[in-house]
Amino acid sequence: MMDTQTSAGAIRLGFIGGGKLAGSVIRGLVRAKYCAPSAILMSEPHEATRRTLEEDLGIIGTAENAEVAERAEIILVAVKPGVLLPMLSEIAPHLETKLVLSLAAGVRLQSMEKVAAAHFMRAMTNTPSAICRAATALARGGRTNNSELSIARELFSAIGAVVEVTEEQIDAVTALSGSGPAFVYTVIEALARGGEKMGLAWDVALTLATQTVLATESKLSPEELRKMVVTPGGTTAAGLAAMEKMKTSESLIAAVEAAAKRGSEMAQENS
Numbered sequence: 001m002m003d004t005q006t007s008a009g010a011i012r013l014g015f016i017g018g019g020k021l022a023g024s025v026i027r028g029l030v031r032a033k034y035c036a037p038s039a040i041l042m043s044e045p046h047e048a049t050r051r052t053l054e055e056d057l058g059i060i061g062t063a064e065n066a067e068v069a070e071r072a073e074i075i076l077v078a079v080k081p082g083v084l085l086p087m088l089s090e091i092a093p094h095l096e097t098k099l100v101l102s103l104a105a106g107v108r109l110q111s112m113e114k115v116a117a118a119h120f121m122r123a124m125t126n127t128p129s130a131i132c133r134a135a136t137a138l139a140r141g142g143r144t145n146n147s148e149l150s151i152a153r154e155l156f157s158a159i160g161a162v163v164e165v166t167e168e169q170i171d172a173v174t175a176l177s178g179s180g181p182a183f184v185y186t187v188i189e190a191l192a193r194g195g196e197k198m199g200l201a202w203d204v205a206l207t208l209a210t211q212t213v214l215a216t217e218s219k220l221s222p223e224e225l226r227k228m229v230v231t232p233g234g235t236t237a238a239g240l241a242a243m244e245k246m247k248t249s250e251s252l253i254a255a256v257e258a259a260a261k262r263g264s265e266m267a268q269e270n271s
Helices: 020-031 047-057 065-071 081-096 109-115 128-133 146-159 167-178 180-197 202-213 222-229 235-245 250-269
Strands: 014-017 039-045 060-062 072-075 099-102 117-122 134-140 160-164
Touching: 014 020, 020 047, 020 099, 020 128, 020 134, 020 167, 039 047, 039 065, 039 222, 047 060, 065 099, 072 222, 099 109, 099 128, 099 146, 109 117, 117 146, 117 167, 128 134, 134 146, 134 167, 146 167, 167 180, 167 235, 180 202, 180 222, 180 235, 235 250
Parallel strands: 014 039, 014 072, 039 060, 072 099, 099 117, 134 160
Antiparallel strands: 117 134
């Protein structure tokens, strides 16, 4: 049975999946007042996650994917790649001719179009969407019309910057803007360590580094923010492993130290 608490009102947006990325997008859309919270319906099997978003934001939650597919005008799918196609197949009768935006990495438009007659697009975005600083790339599918592209642009423009790319470029986008926030949080942490090494208190260095990069308004530590983006075995984890292998953090700390020493030298030269 569908959630008996679900409103009977008009539903503008439907989210299938309420995890970290979907939750960030929902929070950003509510913050930007894209539509009334009561016009957002989200399906999420984990009750605690569902209730948190309902209580925090005033959206409507359900445990039933089919309810979202049936009632929402625009559907955003944010589930793990491995379960995306089977899930779409199950709810396909409710998706016909609807605009469906996939937030999942690694599943091609052609594969989605084979299992349902929806008008699919891919939208690669990131967790800074929660504070309306998302970087989103849209790739249209074979059935996407210009009006639907405009709708998708308007939606994601409400929570950040939007570009259009070909699907062949989506993997690069996933690495850059999808995984990129974790790389930036690592940079913030390294810059702060450099400031600490040069005599600043840790809290002072971290405040200055965060404000300088302007990456987040969250009170969570860079490590906690990074964990929010990283999925074991995923693209972000691979990128972070490469950064560690190349000792990127140590290089940035050294850069802060070198710049500080050069500043001291310049002060002496101009004294």
